[in-house]
Amino acid sequence: DVKVTQSSRYLVKRTGEKVFLECVQDMDHENMFWYRQDPGLGLRLIYFSYDVKMKEKGDIPEGYSVSREKKERFSLILESASTNQTSMYLCASSLLAGQGDTQYFGPGTRLTVL
Amino acid sequence: QKEVEQNSGPLSVPEGAIASLNCTYSDRGSQSFFWYRQYSGKSPELIMFIYSNGDKEDGRFTAQLNKASQYVSLLIRDSQPSDSATYLCAVNKGYSGAGSYQLTFGKGTKLSVIP
Numbered sequence: 001d002v003k004v005t006q007s008s009r010y011l012v013k014r015t016g017e018k019v020f021l022e023c024v025q026d027m028d029h030e031n032m033f034w035y036r037q038d039p040g041l042g043l044r045l046i047y048f049s050y051d052v053k054m055k056e057k058g059d060i061p062e063g064y065s066v067s068r069e070k071k072e073r074f075s076l077i078l079e080s081a082s083t084n085q086t087s088m089y090l091c092a093s094s095l096l097a098g099q100g101d102t103q104y105f106g107p108g109t110r111l112t113v114l
Numbered sequence: 115q116k117e118v119e120q121n122s123g124p125l126s127v128p129e130g131a132i133a134s135l136n137c138t139y140s141d142r143g144s145q146s147f148f149w150y151r152q153y154s155g156k157s158p159e160l161i162m163f164i165y166s167n168g169d170k171e172d173g174r175f176t177a178q179l180n181k182a183s184q185y186v187s188l189l190i191r192d193s194q195p196s197d198s199a200t201y202l203c204a205v206n207k208g209y210s211g212a213g214s215y216q217l218t219f220g221k222g223t224k225l226s227v228i229p
Contacts, residue, residue: 031215042221043158043202050215058216090157094215102148103204103217105157 003027004106006091012112019078021109023091032074033092033103034058034066043090049074081113118205120220128228133190135223137203140184146206147179147186148217153199161188161201193227200224 007022023032033048035058045058047066055066063085067075074093078085088110092103117140127133135149146165150158164170164177164186176189186205190197200222207216 033216040221043219045216048215056215101146101215102160102163104160108157 004091004093004104006106006109008109009107010110012114013081014114015082017081019081019111021076021089021111023074023076023106024072025093026072027093027095028071029093029095031094031101032068034074034076035090035092036060036087037090038087046076083113085111086113087111118203118218118220120203120223122221123224124226125223126226126228127193129193129195131193133193133197133225133227135188135190135201135225137186137220138184139186139205141205142184144205147177148204149177149188150202150204151199152202152222158202195227195229198225198227
């Protein structure tokens with residue numbers, strides 16, 4: 001079974017804080033993704049990575065950065081958290097490129113920025 | 115803009131009935147189609163995927179794909195209250211480059227199975 005874990009289920013931070021969300025997968029998947037999910041807006045891709053140290057912007061990268069130093073780990077960084085970044089953050093991984101491969105999701109981190 | 119459209123619902127069906135969930139997509143070249151189930155407060159979990167025209171069955175679930183009509187559906191037979199969730203349709207975004215890694219998700223259809 002594919003297992004994707006995220007560092008926290010719930011997180012509360014203050015405006016202006018630097019926030020790190022971490023994701024780890026144990027199936028040697030090549031690709032990892034960070035999404036946010038908001039009511040009425042669905043899943044929106046923030047960043048993804050197809051290899052160690054490689055990253056690509058998704059649909060809404062502004063205000064976020066990512067890091068992938070090891071294949072199994074993909075971090076999302078909010079450089080200076082703002083209230084509009086309050087959301088559910090979901091990490092996913094997939095094995096292959098091309099024609100879209102099945103993505104497996106972690107349990108999610110519900111982030112509240114006060 | 116490549117899109118995936120789903121009726122947001124809620125779709126209500128009685129227990130034991132067949133639930134039919136529909137999804138249309140705009141990119142005629144899309145080749146990979148996925149159905150995910152998401153319970154409230156939880157993350158999406160894969161139900162099944164389909165690549166070829168026609169039907170694909172897995173237990174109580176059947177995915178149907180019609181590429182000519184750009185339409186994919188999910189049928190749930192003998193619906194149970196535990197099937198009450200939001201169902202997300204996802205389609206591959208591209209064929210090469212960055213798009214080939216990505217899926218475009220619909221906003222989901224909320225299904226309610228009434229006991």
